[in-house]
Amino acid sequence: MSIAPTASTPDIARSAIRKVSIRLVPFVALMFFINYLDRTAIGFAAPNGMNDDLALSAAQFGFASGVFFIGYILLEVPSNLALHRFGARRWLSRIMVSWGIVALLFTWVQNFEQLVVLRFLLGVAEAGFFPGAILFLSLWVPAQYRGRVLMLFYLAQPLTTVIGAPLAGFLIQQHGLFGLEGWRFMFLGVAIPAIIVGIIAWFYLKDKPSDAGWLTKPEQEWLTDALTAERTATEKKEKHVSVRFAFGSGRVWVLSFIYFGFIYGLYALAFFLPTIIEGFQEQLGVTFDFFQKGLITAIPYLPAAVAMYFWSRDASKRGLKTWHIAVPALVGAVSIPLALFAGSPAATIAVITVTAMAIFAALPNFWTLPTRFLTGVAAAAGVALINTVGNLAGFSAPYLTGLVHDWTGGYEVPMMIVGGFMLISAILMVLLARSNRVAPVEIEPAESEKAQS
Template sequence: MGTVAPSPVIRDVERSAVKKVARRLVPFVALMFFVNFLDRTAVSFAEPNGMGDDLGLSAAQFGLASGVFFIGYILLEVPSNMALHRFGARRWLARIMVTWGIVSLLFTWVQSTGQLYGLRFLLGVAEAGFFPGAILYLSQWVPARHRTKILALFYLAQPLTTVIGAPLAGLLINQHGAFFGLDGWRFMFLGVSIPAILLGVIAWFYLIDRPADAKWLTREEKDWLTAELARENGTKTDGAKAASGHGGRGALKAAFTNGRVWALSLVYFGFIYGLYALAFFLPTIISGFEEQYGTHFSVLDKGLITAIPYLPAAIALFFWSRHATRHGTRAWHVAGPAAVGGISIPLALYMGSPSATIAVITVTACSIFAALPTFWSLPSQFLTGAAAAAGIALINTMGNVAGFAASYITGWLKDFSGSYYLPLFVVGGFMLLSAVLMLWLSTRPLPQAADAEQELITTGH
């Protein structure tokens, strides 16, 4: 069926509307994500810089402490995202930020392994729904053809969290005893938690739930965005449309019985397993360079080295997403990086120097982050409304299962084998499975899938 090309006036309205969304909303939501990921992974900087010794943590105990966060997150993720759909992103995302900021602040005074486990669990409960909620929120502001670019700008916050956050954590840890007599790692928790509370308060007043309420959009821009998003929602699968109109039970059924949602969940599992294995254990691996290579680094040096892989990863994320936007998202935009990361990460510790090891880890980090924004443009192509909230939450829940598995299994395998060689082979294996599954998925269009869904995965047009 042919389509009529939009007039130059409509194209100008489209261009200006999307630019305003990218300028007004994306930087703020990305800043929220930056603080979110920093608070979530702050424990990885604390462990090798005093917390591990003070609390007597083994690698397995640290892995469990890192991973128990995801149990709390998993339990409340889908209900939290359904609540966001009901109450609106402005209220719910602001509530999430303030809650997790308060819990993160309590890490300043943790005294035992049991308290650490408990606070990590509560942090997961507090953060539940933030990431899928942010993805859903941004997806409700721009049409599908602009979504990869918008999500890429948002996702830049994650690698940049380590680029900026690792040296920042090092600086805070170096303030040992300088403020309130706190140990350096305790002061770090204090320093990274306060911004979450402040941003949550600001978000309550700054965020807007829908384009029609945005005072910074012209009437023409509001009308175009509202009409375009409504038109797209009308072309999604019948199950998704029914769910979006019938609330919680129908939405959950549409998402939980959609085979493509489950397949994408498994693809996501492999990427997130690799992401969190690096996020939680890279600082510890770098601390081990002294024993492995005879090279000593200061606390600040370790923070700077930890940041190295993530700056190229941010650049790779930007340009890979740009390529996918310009040329059409294809299966290999996700499968290719998964394969490269799966092959590279097991080789890291076989290198003969710290610089070579970091270079190989950088390749893996680039592979993980390059694919994720493109991946997240997929679910909203075939789910809408409450079904999209449930489907995106389900996929992210599988990612949180991967986060727990990566944290605990990596630590346990380190204690079991005495090194990180075996754990990194497991990371590589899961990423290779993601690549294979993504390619398989591209050959298996589901019944009742909308044409746009099939084209996105199969042909890329």
């Protein structure tokens, strides 16, 4: 599949992709930044007053953290199908305002039962945002440029912790403002931007290149033609592009289980790293203020953002290979159990940093795969299904980690479980690549990248 070239095609392509990268990706990444911060804010609140004020055990906190994903999972596929029907601009905006309103209510939570209800409702409100954002960006750029664009989008996730952890620490320090405990004010401070940005998204986003007045006519035509040709080729090759096709595809299910392993590791770290840092204070005999805790929490994620950038850039230059996903999964599987043998807080953070680098290096490359063999409503259903199965780990990781911690009195066994799931992801990725049914797993580099090599 290719677009008939002209002398000016490379220049038009570069210009179009650059404008999409500048105009759309940062805004959608900002939405993702707020999304992930609101979702994981409970991890910052827990060791900074919430667990004590609400009298939560580690298992109760893990359950409250994970129950978010029950509502999220139940409505993930229906939400993405609604996005396909009503348009990404309207639906993503609706999702964001909805979760902002629910997130605001955490400011006044009084007990474990209320916390569980609000976490469940937050999952219901957020359902469909992440796969919808992935699908939205995939509808704007051809496959050979998709990895680069998704990498720029995915940078929001590690940067949420790099920026968000100190920000959460700063907000928690505002104890007493408006008569609120610090952790309650933090929930207030991270909820309001979701409502504001969600309203802006309604007017700012466009559903397709032909609607974008910031693209020239040749750029609109190139993007439209390239995406149409790609969609036509996929439909011709795969024959069926229905919801039933997506749900019956072995590739979709294997990708779902691969994603499960990555998400298990990601959320185990996201929810419990602040709590682990609390343990450092006892080991060192020191006390960190809220802002310092935020900075320490952010340490693994800045290198993770750098690793993501260069790993995705390599995949763009070489063409995406199986090892661009399998190797990070293997590194994560090996590194996280090594934290059990770290002799100091610094060594523990170093090992966790390697794990974070591995997870984030793989994820944007992983998400280029589903839309290589899914299109239309099948893409909406397939991407949502992969995210749904993967996010079962969002419930099981924090709950199982907290439960096993309560049983064993430490994080040794929970971290071994994390490593085991990531090892399974690495194995499945290799098996997927060796199967005759998985093509295309490897994606050719973009012409512009070939020219630069």
